[in-house]
Amino acid sequence: xxxxxxxxxxxxxxxxxxxxxxxxxxxxxxxxxxxxxxxxxxxxxxxxxxxxxxxxxxxxxxxxxxxxxxxxxxxxxxxxxxxxxxxxxxxxxxxxxxxxxxxxxxxxxxxxxxxxxxxxxxxxxxxxxxxxxxxxxxxxxxxxxxxxxxxxxxxxxxxxxxxxxxxxxxxxxxxxxxxxxxxxxxxxxxxxxxxxxxxxxxx
Amino acid sequence: xxxxxxxxxxxxxxxxxxxxxxxxxxxxxxxxxxxxxxxxxxxxxxxxxxxxxxxxxxxxxxxxxxxxxxxxxxxxxxxxxxxxxxxxxxxxxxxxxxxxxxxxxxxxxxxxxxxxxxxxxxxxxxxxxxxxxxxxxxxxxxxxxxxxxxxxxxxxxxxxxxxxxxxxxxxxxxxxxxxxxxxxxxxxxxxxxxxxxxxxxxxxxxxxxxxxxxxxxxxxxxxxxxxxxxxxxxxxxxxxxxxxxxxxxxxxxxxxxxxxxxxxxxxxxxxxxxxxxxxxxxx
Numbered sequence: 001x002x003x004x005x006x007x008x009x010x011x012x013x014x015x016x017x018x019x020x021x022x023x024x025x026x027x028x029x030x031x032x033x034x035x036x037x038x039x040x041x042x043x044x045x046x047x048x049x050x051x052x053x054x055x056x057x058x059x060x061x062x063x064x065x066x067x068x069x070x071x072x073x074x075x076x077x078x079x080x081x082x083x084x085x086x087x088x089x090x091x092x093x094x095x096x097x098x099x100x101x102x103x104x105x106x107x108x109x110x111x112x113x114x115x116x117x118x119x120x121x122x123x124x125x126x127x128x129x130x131x132x133x134x135x136x137x138x139x140x141x142x143x144x145x146x147x148x149x150x151x152x153x154x155x156x157x158x159x160x161x162x163x164x165x166x167x168x169x170x171x172x173x174x175x176x177x178x179x180x181x182x183x184x185x186x187x188x189x190x191x192x193x194x195x196x197x198x199x200x201x202x203x
Numbered sequence: 204x205x206x207x208x209x210x211x212x213x214x215x216x217x218x219x220x221x222x223x224x225x226x227x228x229x230x231x232x233x234x235x236x237x238x239x240x241x242x243x244x245x246x247x248x249x250x251x252x253x254x255x256x257x258x259x260x261x262x263x264x265x266x267x268x269x270x271x272x273x274x275x276x277x278x279x280x281x282x283x284x285x286x287x288x289x290x291x292x293x294x295x296x297x298x299x300x301x302x303x304x305x306x307x308x309x310x311x312x313x314x315x316x317x318x319x320x321x322x323x324x325x326x327x328x329x330x331x332x333x334x335x336x337x338x339x340x341x342x343x344x345x346x347x348x349x350x351x352x353x354x355x356x357x358x359x360x361x362x363x364x365x366x367x368x369x370x371x372x373x374x375x376x377x378x379x380x381x382x383x384x385x386x387x388x389x390x391x392x393x394x395x396x397x398x399x400x401x402x403x404x405x406x407x408x409x410x411x412x413x414x415x416x417x418x419x420x421x422x423x424x425x426x427x428x429x430x431x432x433x434x435x436x437x438x439x440x441x442x443x444x445x446x447x448x449x450x451x452x453x454x455x456x457x458x459x460x461x462x463x464x465x466x467x468x469x470x471x472x473x474x475x476x477x478x479x480x481x482x483x484x485x486x
Binding site: 005010013038040043044045050119120122124125126127163186188191 | 224225226227228229230231233329330339340341376377378379380424425426427428429430431432449450451456459460461462485
């Protein structure tokens with residue numbers, strides 16, 4: 001059931017029950033290409049629909065979204081992206097300790113999972129990945145600089161830092177894959193709906 | 204092709220245009236001019252098409268010269284363009300001779316001035332926009348020289364100058380998360396006078412004043428946010444998101460400014476008093 005929340009005059013915030021419903025609504029909205037919709041921001045249980053007020057209105061969008069058929073398609077049908085990872089991150093041992101398993105088990109669990117990009121938002125090209133069997137706390141003290149390509153875990157999510165940035169995720173490895181490249185047609189390697197497989201490679 | 208040489212950029216001068224919609228799914232914010240009304244006015248005054256790139260100058264200080272004659276204008280604040288030291292009027296279109304030094308004066312009212320030249324600046328489009336997004340680090344940097352685009356042949360309209368804010372009252376619509384706050388907190392929002400903090404920037408106008416008390420204390424999963432969103436972090440002190448806001452936010456948004464109020468907010472200087480008023484509901 002979609003609930004519409006007022007979000008100013010140039011957007012509508014659609015709230016649903018959970019992440020799967022949010023991804024399904026996002027997929028349906030992309031498919032529908034409603035007139036006047038200029039941007040879509042999927043998140044954990046919402047989709048923000050930004051609109052051009054010279055073309056449409058929040059009320060028209062609410063009516064149009066209510067009439068969409070949502071959920072018939074599996075939202076997780078994006079391209080499969082394979083990301084090579086050297087599992088030598090500074091927090092690998094801490095993560096293993098927290099989960100009560102060995103570092104080798106952490107790697108097996110991370111490479112064995114079928115990850116999906118749920119949503120972005122932290123930085124251009126960053127994707128929150130779901131689908132793994134992890135639940136680890138963030139570091140109590142965030143690092144001031146994490147190199148681009150670092151592969152991390154936080155809560156139930158995994159992610160890859162696209163740029164050098166500060167951050168509090170537990171780092172288990174790093175990849176040589178370019179997560180963000182403005183010279184690509186789609187600069188972000190990971191976009192919502194994409195499926196991700198991590199592959200362990202030697203340093 | 205006319206070339207502009209930058210003699211001095213000033214404290215914070217960046218290229219801006221109508222922004223970069225359509226890339227939120229890649230984590231790219233909409234960005235664009237912080238005061239959209241002043242941005243549109245600047246382009247209209249020199250006969251540029253909507254969407255042309257201009258320079259957004261926070262607190263003046265820009266000095267440039269051109270190798271050919273150009274029409275230029277400054278909007279948004281009470282700052283003016285001086286040409287070889289001679290000041291023009293507020294939002295007056297001036298003809299700048301080749302070689303003359305054009306400077307943007309310090310505004311006494313308002314914060315962000317918009318410097319447009321006829322034709323617009325020929326800087327590269329990044330993801331469809333010439334805006335510099337300071338948060339995402341995307342967009343053209345202001346170098347030492349910039350080429351201008353050839354003007355189209357449209358007529359020049361007459362100058363219309365809007366009033367400038369000192370202390371402001373910003374109209375808002377409640378939501379999306381006003382139900383996360385107590386009724387008393389919502390009343391406080393509409394009765395208190397906040398003060399604009401010096402920590403404000405093109406990402407957010409940060410306000411200091413009475414804290415808004417939450418009715419719900421659980422954690423809000425991050426969700427998409429808009430320009431003009433009034434977000435309440437754990438400190439209870441409101442942050443009004445401006446053009447370079449992040450794509451998502453993790454704290455509840457109690458209300459959203461009307462588009463006109465968001466333009467007013469762009470000109471609020473540190474120390475100014477800010478009040479909120481409920482806008483008449485339209486749908």
